[in-house]
Amino acid sequence: xxxxxxxxxxxxxxxxxxxxSDVAGVTSSxxxxxxxxxxxxxxxxxxxxxxxxxxxxxxxPEPDLLTAAVKLSGATAAVGWEAxxxxxxxxxxxxxFLAGRGKLGKEVCFRFILQxxxxxxxxxxxxxxxxxxxxxxxxxxxxxxPFNMLVHGKDHSFEGERTVASWFASAHPxxxxxxxxxxxxxxxxxxxxxxxxxxxxxxKLLFDEEKVKKTYHALVLGHPDxxxxxxxxxxxxxxxxxxxxxxxxxxxxxxxxxxxxxxxSWTMSxxxxxxxxxxxxxxxxxxxxxxxxxPTAYRLFLNLSQLDVPLVHHAEPVTIVAPHGxxxxxxxxxxxxxxxxxxxxxxxxCQPSIQDALExxxxxxxxxxxxELAADLRSRSSTGSVQEVASEDIRARLAQMEFLEESGxxxxxxxxxxxxxxxxxxxxxxxxEVWRQGDLVVVNKPFNRLIYPKKRLPRDVSIAEWLAGxxxxxxxxxxxxxxxxxxxxxxxxxxACSKEEAQRCTELFASRRVNKRYHALVLGHPPWDExxxxxxxxxxxxxxxxxxxxKRGRWAASxxxxxxxxAALVEARPxxxxxxxxxxxxxxxxxxxxxxxxxxGCPQNDKxxxxxxxxxxxxxxxxxxxxxxxxxxxxxxxxxxx
Numbered sequence: 001x002x003x004x005x006x007x008x009x010x011x012x013x014x015x016x017x018x019x020x021s022d023v024a025g026v027t028s029s030x031x032x033x034x035x036x037x038x039x040x041x042x043x044x045x046x047x048x049x050x051x052x053x054x055x056x057x058x059x060x061p062e063p064d065l066l067t068a069a070v071k072l073s074g075a076t077a078a079v080g081w082e083a084x085x086x087x088x089x090x091x092x093x094x095x096x097f098l099a100g101r102g103k104l105g106k107e108v109c110f111r112f113i114l115q116x117x118x119x120x121x122x123x124x125x126x127x128x129x130x131x132x133x134x135x136x137x138x139x140x141x142x143x144x145x146p147f148n149m150l151v152h153g154k155d156h157s158f159e160g161e162r163t164v165a166s167w168f169a170s171a172h173p174x175x176x177x178x179x180x181x182x183x184x185x186x187x188x189x190x191x192x193x194x195x196x197x198x199x200x201x202x203x204k205l206l207f208d209e210e211k212v213k214k215t216y217h218a219l220v221l222g223h224p225d226x227x228x229x230x231x232x233x234x235x236x237x238x239x240x241x242x243x244x245x246x247x248x249x250x251x252x253x254x255x256x257x258x259x260x261x262x263x264x265s266w267t268m269s270x271x272x273x274x275x276x277x278x279x280x281x282x283x284x285x286x287x288x289x290x291x292x293x294x295p296t297a298y299r300l301f302l303n304l305s306q307l308d309v310p311l312v313h314h315a316e317p318v319t320i321v322a323p324h325g326x327x328x329x330x331x332x333x334x335x336x337x338x339x340x341x342x343x344x345x346x347x348x349x350c351q352p353s354i355q356d357a358l359e360x361x362x363x364x365x366x367x368x369x370x371x372e373l374a375a376d377l378r379s380r381s382s383t384g385s386v387q388e389v390a391s392e393d394i395r396a397r398l399a400q401m402e403f404l405e406e407s408g409x410x411x412x413x414x415x416x417x418x419x420x421x422x423x424x425x426x427x428x429x430x431x432x433e434v435w436r437q438g439d440l441v442v443v444n445k446p447f448n449r450l451i452y453p454k455k456r457l458p459r460d461v462s463i464a465e466w467l468a469g470x471x472x473x474x475x476x477x478x479x480x481x482x483x484x485x486x487x488x489x490x491x492x493x494x495x496a497c498s499k500e501e502a503q504r505c506t507e508l509f510a511s512r513r514v515n516k517r518y519h520a521l522v523l524g525h526p527p528w529d530e531x532x533x534x535x536x537x538x539x540x541x542x543x544x545x546x547x548x549x550x551k552r553g554r555w556a557a558s559x560x561x562x563x564x565x566x567a568a569l570v571e572a573r574p575x576x577x578x579x580x581x582x583x584x585x586x587x588x589x590x591x592x593x594x595x596x597x598x599x600x601g602c603p604q605n606d607k608x609x610x611x612x613x614x615x616x617x618x619x620x621x622x623x624x625x626x627x628x629x630x631x632x633x634x635x636x637x638x639x640x641x642x
Contacts, residue, residue, distance in 0.1 A: 042069035045085060046117060049092045053099070053109055064114050072117040087123035090160035094148065097158035099406065112298035115255055119298060122146050125167035128190065129320050131311075139199045140180075140192065141172070142307070144322040147188040147299040151179055164191060181207045181270070186288075189216075189304025190322045206309065210268040213308040213317075216275050217324045219301035220284040223250045223259050232278040241269030243278045251330035253287060255297065259333070260287060262326055264305075275302060301326055354391050361398055362419075365405075365412035373420070393429040400448065400460065410607060417608040425611035428490075431463060433476070435631045439497040440505075441479060442620060442631045447490040447612040451481050463493070483509055486580065488595070491617030492516070492633045508622055509577070515621040518572040518582055521614035521637050522591040523601060525552045525566050534585035538578040545585045546573040553641030555594060565603070567594060569637050571618075582615065614640075 046068055051058050072084065095109040113120065129142040143164065145151070151164045168177040178200035180192040194200030206212050224230075229246040245265040253260035261284070265275055276286055288300035303324035310317045358374035367373050401418075404410040418425055428446045435442040445451070450462040467479050479495040482505035494514075496502035508514050531548040547570050555567035568591070572582045580599075586592060587599035595601050595610030602609040614637060621630040 040069075041081060042072040042117070045088060046072060046113065049088060049113055050110060052092055053096060053113075060110075060114060068114045068117045072121065074118055083124070084121045086160070087121045088117065090123050090162060091120040093158045093160050116298045123149070123162060125149070125162070125164055127171065128322060129318075139195050140203070140311075141168075141195065142320045143167070143191050143193065145183055145188060145191045148186055150185055151183070151191070164193075168193065180204055181212075182272075183304060184273070184300075184302075186300040187302050187304060188299075188322070188324070190307050190320050191304075192307060192309065192320070202312070203309070207270055210270070211310055213266060213268060213306075214270070214304060215264065215266040215306035215308075217248075217303050217305045217326055218263055218265065218275065218279065219253065219287040219326050219329060220261050220263055220279055221253070221258060221287060222284045223247075223261050224263065224282070224284050232282055234278050234281040236271045236274045236277040239269075239271055241267060241271045241274050243267045243269075243275060245279070245282075249327060249330060250333070252333050253329065254331055260330060262330060276300075301329070354394050357395060357398055361401070362416065365416040367416055394426045396429040396461075397426040403460075414608040418611050421608070422611040431466065433473075434492070434633055435629075436475075437624070437629070439501040440624075441476065441495045441497060442633070443476075443493050443495060444633050445485050445490055445493040445617075447488055450487055451484055451493070467495070482506065483514075483577075485617055486583075486613070486615070488613030489518075489615045489617060490612075491518070491635070492620040492631055493617070494620060494622070505622075512575070512577075513623055515619075516574065516617060517619040518574070519550070519616050519618045519635055519637055520570055520572060520582065520586065521555070521594040521640065522568055522570055522586055523555070523565060523594060523603070524591045525549075525568050526570065526589070526591050534589055536585060536588050538581060538584055541578060542576065543578045543581050543585070544575045545582055546575070547571065547586070551638055551641060555640070556642040567641060569641060583613075 043065055046065060047060070050060055072088070092113070095112065099109055123146055125146065126144045127141060128144055131140040145164055149162060149164065153161065153163045153165065164179075165177055172195070175195040178194040178197060180194050180200050180203035183189060183191050192203060194203060224245075224247050226245065226247055229244050232243045232245060233240055243265050244267070245263055247261050248264050249262040251260060251262075252258075263279070263284070265279070267274065271277075276289060279286055280289065286300060286302050288297040288302075303322065303326065305322055305324050307320045308317045309320070355374055362373050401410065401415045405412060405415055429449070431446065431449075432444045433441060434444050445463065450460050452464050453460075453462040463481060467476055467481075475497065476495070479497045480502050482494040482496050482502060485491065485493055494505060496505050505514075526547075526549050528547070528549050531546050534545045534547060535543065537543060550569040550571055552566075552568045555565045570586070570591075572586070574581050578584075583593055583596055583599050587596070587601075592600035594614040596613045596615070597605070597607060601613065616635040616637065617633065618635055619630060619632050621628065
């Protein structure tokens with residue numbers, strides 16, 4: 001056996017000196033660090049890394065840079081500057097790559113580098129164990145995989161990317177590598193590798209037959225009230241696996257200014273994301289899981305710390321341990337007064353205040369008086385004043401704009417015009433309940449919210465993800481949408497809180513027994529004096545929408561100060577359910593919906609002409625077991641016409 005360490009209950013693994021040298025690359029006793037010189041070199045290294053992300057003129061606050069430099073210089077005691085520098089540059093390239101793909105915001109990357117430089121330098125695979133019974137011809141090798149590292153490379157990568165496969169090819173060039181089990185890219189911990197297909201298949205069979213005990217350590221938000229080892233068996237990935245958990249230590253996570261705990265969990269099962277799902281559904285999400293489309297930390301604090309593998313040619317199960325060091329991330333719980341101060345300052349440095357966030361965005365978009373403008377935006381009243389919107393709504397809307405700007409879909413000037421012309425474009429990101437009866441709920445879906453996740457909008461938290469998470473109210477948790485609304489469409493969305501009601505609603509929609517009414521603002525003045533039928537086929541299928549004009553007026557919120565385009569409020573009643581049916585029918589009739597860039601609702605392709613597609617599901621009517629119900633979700637479209 002290896003590393004059967006009695007200190008594991010504390011969460012701080014002690015490694016023998018010989019193996020510590022394997023993990024570090026050299027023995028720590030042979031390295032002497034010049035702290036002053038190291039801090040100076042670290043400051044220069046960090047400054048160059050930050051400027052790579054933020055531009056050559058960028059200068060971070062001096063105290064923050066010095067603090068980060070001291071942290072980074074501490075990481076050089078074991079491996080030296082060359083290894084730390086190479087790892088940090090590879091991590092910076094990784095952050096840059098993730099920001100370019102929309103996975104992270106540049107502000108988040110900047111914060112990660114300043115707050116956790118010593119952890120970003122952890123980007124090296126280290127060998128933990130090899131089968132001692134066949135030392136001259138290794139058939140099994142165990143390694144420690146760092147967080148956010150792929151096992152095999154992919155077509156899309158970044159400069160300096162490291163993988164477990166590339167390390168293995170360098171360390172053992174004469175043999176092939178075959179992973180015996182899966183380990184998520186964002187996790188760290190033990191990986192068992194085979195050097196032949198037959199050995200690999202034998203080990204995979206042990207995992208599949210649930211004969212391998214897997215022990216994890218995680219930092220979770222909150223203080224679980226488990227007095228002893230507790231069994232969790234929430235559904236996960238189509239099954240109901242079992243996880244046993246216990247609390248090792250309760251404390252305070254300073255970067256998030258919140259209570260956190262170190263927990264140990266073990267399982268014989270192997271469902272994907274099992275540990276995260278179980279801890280999240282128990283009410284204690286792992287630090288680093290995404291919230292509102294952004295990670296809460298620079299990494300997912302989940303480590304596969306121990307494998308107990310019953311290998312055939314060993315008398316007892318082989319125990320392989322990979323240290324995690326999560327205990328160092330926890331501090332002692334502060335006093336009540338310190339907690340109150342931390343709660344007031346929680347937005348800094350992890351989250352700027354709403355005022356600071358607005359100022360930063362406006363400055364980036366080119367506003368000359370961004371401080372005054374940010375204060376004005378918060379105080380300006382309109383339909384649904386920004387001043388009355390929850391902080392999380394504003395943050396989420398700013399994050400949406402930041403992603404669209406970084407991905408090149410919106411220019412900074414477009415964002416600036418949008419928020420100054422429509423301050424309520426930063427509003428209404430939250431989901432509100434409108435009606436409930438039994439296991440059926442109608443909510444008001446906000447504009448520009450996905451119902452299901454999409455890769456092209458990686459930072460958006462879809463409604464389905466929100467319903468499955470801890471942010472949803474208890475009665476709505478795990479409810480499922482019964483139909484779809486387009487990304488830009490707001491209004492009535494029917495949810496089912498049980499499988500039986502979901503099945504019944506599916507049948508209602510399939511038999512066209514659900515009636516929906518929409519309201520839309522369109523460009524132009526349709527000549528219809530009464531309800532008309534638009535029945536152009538869509539994708540070769542018959543389609544039918546009845547429309548009538550409610551009010552004619554002008555769209556005054558035009559980018560040209562002296563131009564107000566003709567516009568009208570119309571009511572649409574579809575009898576079929578084709579994709580984009582109302583948008584296509586109105587556009588085909590010559591009256592596109594205001595803000596519908598895809599179908600002509602933004603003249604001259606002006607993306608700042610409107611901040612949303614002005615289409616709203618205002619009424620949904622459907623039969624119940626004891627009658628029928630009609631639920632109305634109001635809108636403010638009429639007030640936008642002059």
